[in-house]
Amino acid sequence: MAQDSLGQNQLHTNEQNIGFYHNPVMLAECLEALNIKTDGTYSDCTLGGAGHSYAIALRLDENGTLHAFDRDEDAIAFAKRRLAGVKPKVIIHPVRFGELKNEIEAGTLDGILYDLGISSHQVDESARGFTFVGNNPLDLRMDRREGVSAQEWLRTVSADDLAAALRKNADMDRAFKLSTRIVEMVAAVSAEGRSVLPSDMKAVVESVFPDKKREVNGLLARVFQAIRMEVNGELKEIEDSLRAAVDCLKVGGRLVVMSYHSVEDRCVKETAAEFERDCICPEHMPVCTCGGNHRRLKKVNRKPILPTDEEIAKNSRARSAKLRVYERV
DSSP, rough: HHHHHHHHHHHHHHHHHHHOOOOOTOOOOHHHHOOHHHOOOEEEOOOOSHHHHHHHHTTOOOTTTTEOOOOOOHHHHHHHHHTTTOSSSSEEEOOOGHHHHHOOOOOOOEEEEEEEEEEEEHHHHHSSSOOSSEEEEEOOOOOOTTOOOOHHHHHHHHHHHHHHHHHHHOTTHHHHHHHHHHHHHHHHHTTTTTTEEEEEEHHHHHOOTTOOGGGGGHHHHHHHHHHHHHHHHHHHHHHHHHHHHHHHHEEEEEEEEEESHHHHHHHHHHHHHHHHSOOOOTTOSSSOOOOOOOOEEEESSOOOOOOOHHHHHGGGTTTTTTEEEEOOO
C-alpha cells in the first residue's frame, strides 16, 4: 500500500511539472492485476498520456523494460516528457496496438495492459473532432496521418452500412431511421460546400428521438462512438491485438483489459473466451477429436473489477469502466 501511495504522489508531482493530460482510471487496480516484477518486461498497449505507463515504470528497476504503444502524435509527445528520466528501459512504438505481434517477440512479456477507447484529453481537445463540445468538423481518427476522416467516410457510406455500424458499435435503437437521416444531412451539407459539424449531427439525433430530449447528449455520444469505432476499425483491432497478446505473454503473464462500454467489453469477453477452452472442436461434434489441452488463458477474477465510489466521485469518466484480468497458462 505504501508503494501505491508513493506511485500516486510521484504521478501527481510529475503532472505538476509537465502539465495535466488525464487521470488514469483504476490505477491501483491495474498495477495489482499486472502483478509487476521489478525486472520484468511489460507492455502498455494504450499509452495515452502515460498515466498507467509512468506508474508501471516506477515499479521497475534498471533491468525492467516497458513497451508502450500509441499512434496519437499529441499523446506520444506528452508521454515522452512524462517518462523522461525513469529507470527502466522504455520503448515507445508509434503504431496502433494491432501491430503488437510485429513489434514484440512471442513469449517475452510478463504483463500487458489495455485501457480501451479514447482518453479524456482527446475528448476535451474539441479541435480534434472527437467530441460534440464546440463545433469543429468531425475527424475522429486516432492518427490523423492515416485512414479516412469521419467526414470522408460519411460522404461515401450507405444508409445500410451506417445502420449496421450504429448497431454493432453502439447498440443504437432506430438505427436505420437514424442512418437514413444522417446520410440525407451529409448530402445536404456537402451540397453547401462545407463540413459536417456536431450541431448538424445533433439536429439529426433530435429529429429521430423527439421523445428523448433529456437523453440527446448521451445518444449523440453513442453516434460519435459508433462512427469513431468504424473509422478507426477499433473492434477488429481489439480482437487482433488480444489474440497477439496471448502469443506475446510468458506462461504466468497477466493480460489486463479495461473497457468503458458494453460493445468493447463484449468484444474482450468473446475474444478471450476463444483461449479459455480446452476443447476447440465445433460445438456440433459429439466427441472431442482435437485432443483437448488447448487452453491458454484463465480468468484471475470471475467477474470484472469495477471502480470504487470514491474514484467515480473524483473522476466521473471512471463510472462505466470494467477491468478484466487473465493469466497465460
